[in-house]
Amino acid sequence: MAVDTMTASPALVDESVPVRYAKAGAVFAALGLFVLVIAFAVVGGDDKTLIRFDKTLTDVEWAMPTTVVMAVLGALTAAAGAWMLAGIPKRRFKLVSAIAVTAFVFSLLFWAYSQPGTVFRAESILAGALFLSLPYLFGALSGVVCERSGVINIGIEGQFLMGAFTGVLVANITGNVYAGMVGAMVAGLLSTMLLALLATKYQVNQVVVGVILNLLALGFTSFMYDQLKKAEGLNSAFAVPTLSWGPLADIPVIGPVLFQQKIFVYIGLVLVFVVWFLLYRTRWGLRTRAVGEHPAAADSMGVNVNRLRYWNVTVAGLISGFGGAWFTIANSLAFSKNMTAGLGFVALAVMIVGRWNPLGVLAGALIFGFTTQVARDLDASGGSVVPGEFLQMLPYAVTLVVVAGLIGKAKAPAADGVPYNPGDK
């Protein structure tokens, strides 16, 4: 039978045709109205939000009328919601969503900093945000390397604990803080090596292994902590200096944020781009992504799937172990029991928000770092109307929204967590 078509695909969806997004639209409209109500009914007409550049331009202070700014931002959010309800071209949806979310978050910020006695110290807060984003960044990058290879690493929390503990211990023994960092990396590597072995050679359920490894790390470090308390000078705090880049550090905003930080910040930022480059521009990256997406395809082209997975997961432990050192060495703290407080799990959320992409991970980590910093700052000043805990909740809300697929589908590598046997389809 001669037919001159290949497939009768239905007409493609034209991305410029308006589509109604009822749920997203209603949510944004409600959020916008909420902000408008707060702006006019709760916030006093004379309230001002103060913004100060506390490190470079100490004499500059911007006083913004809170009601006006909030009203504008609230109207923006509500308008975005209304547009979605009425029908919006598909290709505009993501951008408008992003604008609406940003406007809503900023309106909350303006409200939170509108009380007398609270000042938005822009430079301190942004610099702190970058610093606080690091544990998420290191944890999520380690997760990206593992999951892109097809192994779920739910044990980041455990690798953090091992790194935090070993970092301090090695620094105390050697008297060298940098040796401590290397020790933290090795501790992370040993943790993930166990995961890699169990996941590839013995094909044990990776989530179960990860959970067990977390508990193992918690038990081990807690036990060792109690032992170390008996000995003098094995768990003392070590610090790394803050690097100041001379005149660059005096540039307003950029200076304090980027050029007056600890070495952890620079390693983290460089690592983002290095991992991105390795994943998307090198032979190793192509094979790694193939192994995580369709191991049988990689196998059929002569790639040794389980060997590649084994080494990738093992090496990823260097990153999460180094992230562990952040908790102790970067914060100039001694080790204490369970000091990572679940941030390793948040790092997993950051990895999902970042869609398994190092650049996305950077953005996600910065959002988490920023809200953590703002919450801490508001708590410290004590004069906020929006409870700090509420702001701290926001990143998790964002994670839920992203995972629920409202803003876009976060798609995991297809073979993530699936063991591979040569010959599988």
Add this chain to the structure above:
Amino acid sequence: MRLELKGLTKKFGSFTADDDIDLVVEPGQIHAVLGENGAGKSTLMNMLYGILTPTSGEILIDDKPVSFTGPGDAIAAGIGMVHQHFKLVGPFSVADNVQLGREHTQGMGVLSAKAARKAVLDVSEEYGLKLDPDAICEDLPVGVQQRVEIVKALSGPKTELLILDEPTAVLTPAEITELLQIMRNLAAAGTSILFISHKLKEVQAVADTVTVIRRGKVVAELEPTASEAEMASAMVGRAVTLQVDKTPAEPGEARLEIKDLTLVSDAGVKVLDGLDLTVHSGEIVGLAGVEGNGQTELARAILGLVKPDEGRIAIDGKDMHGASPADRIADGLGYIPEDRGRDGVISEFSVAENLVLNQYRDVPFARRGAVNSGAVRKRAVDSISEFDIRTQSPEEPVSALSGGNAQKVIIAREFSRPRRFLVAAQPTRGVDVGASQFIHSRLIAERDTGTGVLLISSELDEIYALADRIAVIYNGRIVGEVAPDTPRAVIGRLMVGADIAGADDTAPASDDDADQTDEEANGGDR
């Protein structure tokens, strides 16, 4: 390249998948390997490609013995393989899929996108296989994905032998025609081809030599001029009649009535567009059409897996609006799904468990919420003998069965309870000749007991063999209902929406449809 297999044997435990296989592929020859599902064809190819290691015997390339420890060795030796299940990384571009495992780098392991693109273009130009190196594979139609696989296989350092494992299983008729032409061109250019298939027509059309394998042994060496019946009986081991015997249908009252059924996909496309269809008791209505024109959605809507946006479905005169799939099954709907692995069986479950999946809640298989394993086992033993399911025991997981036998499990399950209406979607897809014949005769027998049958098939041969009436679906509508003796050319035109004016009044021709057809014709060689 001259390839020779000498006494190649593969054992899995006590099971011998391939037993003492001898085979010679001469340079530039298309050598077909015919065999039923489970005959050992795929095992043989996996040994040739280094995925499996032979238990004994040897592989000779140009008279020199070789041994492969992995696909990498086979590729290096000049063997390329197109797998039955595509080995393409969906989110990767065509160029990345082709270069995987032998990447083009600019030193230090850094990829060279330019070199990778050029390599694809060079190969596709050399063999006349048009491809866009930057296209993302998962967005491509199946036929083009296969072209990517072929280019990938040809892109080895010196590919001289191409293994095609059941390459036509997923293709539309037009794509098959194109593939066969590609194979002829490759062979003419000196590439040797090993063509694994169980479709006799295709083998006759392209092969130079045919080797038939049954139960792991070479049972015949045939010329492609051998008749279909000759090939089929060699495969099955007994005489096979390819024609299905049936008496004229005696249609009774309507068992399935569909009026104005419309279903809009998530992407906002009308996948079913005001579809009307009626099937009576005692008749088989064959639904012909190019895949992707709404067949899948229609079957799922009848079962109740998707909720239509408009229109009405009545089974045996009873409106099914709001009825769950379980309700419909209880009301006498039988359903043979097109995707066996996804909708038909739970492959980790045993044969016995799968056989009662549609009635595990009913007496005698369950009492007060507890499964009566004795009754389940008895049913399994009965069904296994009645439907000739080749399994080692009722406790064996379905995943260990060949495709044809897994399909028989589904058929046995659907036929083991009283039913009024049956949807059979692609009932013999991936099923060998012997099992197909059996399934066809069961469908006819089913019709003769008064059940109404809707047969959805992408193979016109199957529709011609079974249907008492043929409905043609195009873009979510029935564009024609014709008698079973209508010439292929007429149905072929209906299938691509070319002859809409000639159809009955359910589908008036409109300008939209005409435009659509043009667009698709032009987009055919994307």
